[in-house]
Amino acid sequence: MTIEELDTPAVVVDLDILESNIKRMAEYCSEHHLRLRPHAKTHKSGVVAKMQLAAGACGVAVAKPDEAEVMAVAGIDDILVAYPIVTPRKAARIAELAMRAKMRVALDSIEAIECLSVAASERDVNIGILLEIDIGFARCGVGTAEASIALARAVEGKRGLRFDGLMFYPGHIKSPANEQAPLIEEVNRRLTSHYEAFACAGIPVDVVSGGSTPTALQSHYFEGVTEIRPGMYVFLDRNMLTIGVGTQEQCAISVLVTIVSNAVRSRAIIDGGSKTFSSDPLSVGDHRGYGLVLEQPQAEVIGFSEEHGHLDTSRCTRAPRVGERLRILPNHVCATINMHDRVFGIRGDRVEQIIQIDARGGVQ
Amino acid sequence: MTIEELDTPAVVVDLDILESNIKRMAEYCSEHHLRLRPHAKTHKSGVVAKMQLAAGACGVAVAKPDEAEVMAVAGIDDILVAYPIVTPRKAARIAELAMRAKMRVALDSIEAIECLSVAASERDVNIGILLEIDIGFARCGVGTAEASIALARAVEGKRGLRFDGLMFYPGHIKSPANEQAPLIEEVNRRLTSHYEAFACAGIPVDVVSGGSTPTALQSHYFEGVTEIRPGMYVFLDRNMLTIGVGTQEQCAISVLVTIVSNAVRSRAIIDGGSKTFSSDPLSVGDHRGYGLVLEQPQAEVIGFSEEHGHLDTSRCTRAPRVGERLRILPNHVCATINMHDRVFGIRGDRVEQIIQIDARGGVQ
Numbered sequence: 001m002t003i004e005e006l007d008t009p010a011v012v013v014d015l016d017i018l019e020s021n022i023k024r025m026a027e028y029c030s031e032h033h034l035r036l037r038p039h040a041k042t043h044k045s046g047v048v049a050k051m052q053l054a055a056g057a058c059g060v061a062v063a064k065p066d067e068a069e070v071m072a073v074a075g076i077d078d079i080l081v082a083y084p085i086v087t088p089r090k091a092a093r094i095a096e097l098a099m100r101a102k103m104r105v106a107l108d109s110i111e112a113i114e115c116l117s118v119a120a121s122e123r124d125v126n127i128g129i130l131l132e133i134d135i136g137f138a139r140c141g142v143g144t145a146e147a148s149i150a151l152a153r154a155v156e157g158k159r160g161l162r163f164d165g166l167m168f169y170p171g172h173i174k175s176p177a178n179e180q181a182p183l184i185e186e187v188n189r190r191l192t193s194h195y196e197a198f199a200c201a202g203i204p205v206d207v208v209s210g211g212s213t214p215t216a217l218q219s220h221y222f223e224g225v226t227e228i229r230p231g232m233y234v235f236l237d238r239n240m241l242t243i244g245v246g247t248q249e250q251c252a253i254s255v256l257v258t259i260v261s262n263a264v265r266s267r268a269i270i271d272g273g274s275k276t277f278s279s280d281p282l283s284v285g286d287h288r289g290y291g292l293v294l295e296q297p298q299a300e301v302i303g304f305s306e307e308h309g310h311l312d313t314s315r316c317t318r319a320p321r322v323g324e325r326l327r328i329l330p331n332h333v334c335a336t337i338n339m340h341d342r343v344f345g346i347r348g349d350r351v352e353q354i355i356q357i358d359a360r361g362g363v364q
Numbered sequence: 365m366t367i368e369e370l371d372t373p374a375v376v377v378d379l380d381i382l383e384s385n386i387k388r389m390a391e392y393c394s395e396h397h398l399r400l401r402p403h404a405k406t407h408k409s410g411v412v413a414k415m416q417l418a419a420g421a422c423g424v425a426v427a428k429p430d431e432a433e434v435m436a437v438a439g440i441d442d443i444l445v446a447y448p449i450v451t452p453r454k455a456a457r458i459a460e461l462a463m464r465a466k467m468r469v470a471l472d473s474i475e476a477i478e479c480l481s482v483a484a485s486e487r488d489v490n491i492g493i494l495l496e497i498d499i500g501f502a503r504c505g506v507g508t509a510e511a512s513i514a515l516a517r518a519v520e521g522k523r524g525l526r527f528d529g530l531m532f533y534p535g536h537i538k539s540p541a542n543e544q545a546p547l548i549e550e551v552n553r554r555l556t557s558h559y560e561a562f563a564c565a566g567i568p569v570d571v572v573s574g575g576s577t578p579t580a581l582q583s584h585y586f587e588g589v590t591e592i593r594p595g596m597y598v599f600l601d602r603n604m605l606t607i608g609v610g611t612q613e614q615c616a617i618s619v620l621v622t623i624v625s626n627a628v629r630s631r632a633i634i635d636g637g638s639k640t641f642s643s644d645p646l647s648v649g650d651h652r653g654y655g656l657v658l659e660q661p662q663a664e665v666i667g668f669s670e671e672h673g674h675l676d677t678s679r680c681t682r683a684p685r686v687g688e689r690l691r692i693l694p695n696h697v698c699a700t701i702n703m704h705d706r707v708f709g710i711r712g713d714r715v716e717q718i719i720q721i722d723a724r725g726g727v728q
Binding site: 258 | 372450622639672687
C-alpha cells in the first residue's frame, strides 16, 4: 500500500526518522552512562517500545496499569509506573504484573505505600518504590528532605515493598537547551538537599529517575541521575521543534489530511480537528497555532472544531484546492496519537507497517 | 455493580437525566413542528441514538462515514452526513449506505458534488444533497445567494443526486438565550437572501437544517428552519451550564476521579487529565478552568497534564484526601466522551448500563 491509498485523516510515522531518533537517544545515554527508560505514554505501542529496547533501553516508564499490562504482554520485563497508585484495584494489577516482570512504582504518599504493600504482600511479590520529589513543577512529589526521609522509612517498614530511590519530573523546563542551565542549577540544589538527607540517614538511593524530552540531552548536567524517561523524542512534534529540540527533518510524525472546503474567503477547512489532533495548544513560544502545515507553512492552523481544522490561507500564494492533501505536524504528539487506534509506518511513499496503539483507551 | 465498584477515571451518565433531556428537546420540537435530528457526534453510540429516535427524533446527523455506518448498523435509516464528502472512498461508503438507508450529505463545492455523483450513480442509488450556507460562523458554507443557486443547479444536473435544501450551523452563537436575538436576526437576513434567490430561480427548498444546542430552544425564531441538529443537549456540560443552557441538575454526565496526590501545598492531583477530559478550554464566559468539581466547586481545575488533573485547593475549607473520589463536570462533553471506549449509565448508585462509544476511533 502507498500513502496515496490511505484515507484521511491518518497519522503517519516516518520509520527511517523514528529509527534514527531512537538510535540518537540511545547513543547519548550510552555515552553518558545513563539508563534509558522511555516513557511509553507517547506511543502506547508494544512494537515501538520493543524497537527502543532493541536499541538499548533498559525498560519502559508508563502512567497507568493498562499501559503496564500492554508492555508486559509485549515481553518487556522492567517497567516503572511513573504515577502514584492509590487504589486497591490498580495496586492489585501492578502486583499481578510483579509476578513476571520487575515492577517499580513512583509515589508520594503514605496512602499509596499502604495500598501497594497490601497488594504485594498478598501475592508474595516485591515492588520497587521510587519516591517522587517535587523539583519545581509543583504537580506531584514531596518538597522537603524531611518528608522524603519519612516516606522512605515508611516504605522500608512495609512488607512487599523495596525502597529503590527517587524520581522527579522537570516538566517546568520547556525552554531551549541553551537557556536551561539556571533552571537545572535550581533542580540540582533541590536534588542535593535530598541526597544529603538520605546520606545522613544511611538510606541508600540506588536509582534517581529524571528526564523529559526537552531536557533529555542535558541529563548529564542533572546531579546524580541514573536513568531518564523521555517520551516524545521518538517522534518529536511542533512543541519540540519550536524550542529547538530537534529539527523539522527529525520530526517522524505528521497527520495526513484533505481539504474539504474553501468556500469561505481566506479559509481552507481540513478533515482533522480536535478529535484528530487533540486541542492541545502550542505549549511553548507564542502559543499560536494548532499545527504546522508542512507543504504550506504560511497557511496558519488557527483553530479546531471537532472534525474541522480551520486554516487561514490569507498569506498563501496559492489557495489550497478542495480534495488536495496536506501533511500537518501536530503541536503535541502524545495527545494526537492517543486519539487514534492505529498509525501508519511509512518508508518513502510506501506504507510498511500498521502500528496498533495498543494501550489507548481506558481503565475498566 | 455500584458506582463504588467502578475504577477511575470513569465517565458516568445519569440515565434519569439523560432520558429527561431527550424528552424535553423532543417535546420542544413537537410543539414547534420542527423535525429533530440529533447530532450523534456527541455520544457516538447507537444505543443513545435509538433512545432519541424512540422519543421522536426523525433520524440522526453525523460527521463521518464511520459514524454513519455505526448508526445504520444500529437500525437508523435516515442519516444526514453534515460534513462535506470530497474523496472517492468516503463517497463510496455513503453510497453503499444509501442502498439501505435514506442518506443525505451537506456540501459546499463542485468537487463534493462530482465525487458523490460518481459513487451514487455507480451503485444506482440516490443521495439527497443539502447545500451548506455560511450564516456567520465562517467555517464551511457558501456565502452568496448566487453561489448557492449555481451549486444547486449543478446538483440538479448530476446523476444519483437530489437537491433537498439547505443546511447551516450557527456555531458563532454561544451567548445566553436572552442575548441571542440580534445574532439570530442577522442569520435570518442571510437565510432570507438565499430563500428569495431560490424562489426566483424556481428551485424548491424542502429542507432547511439548522440548530445547535446553544440555540436549540430558540429554533422557532430562525426563519424557515424545518429541522434542527443539536448534539450536546442529551448530556450538557460546563460550557452549556456557563451560558445558562440547562441547570446543573440537567447535566447528565460527570467524570469520576480519584485524588492521587496532595503532596504539593494547595494542590490536589486527580487521575484524569487531557487524555480523560480532552484539553478543551471553557469556550464561553471567562474561559477559566477545565471542569467543575461537583462536590467541591471551590476547588478549581487549573490545568491538565495527560493523566494528571491539577486542582488548586487553596480556597477549599477541607483539603481533599489521597484516595478520595470526586465527580467532575467536563467543559466539553463531545470531546470528553470521544476519549473513552465506553461510559457507564447509572441510576442512583447502581451501574445499570455500559454504553459502548461505538463510533469512536478513526477511518481506515
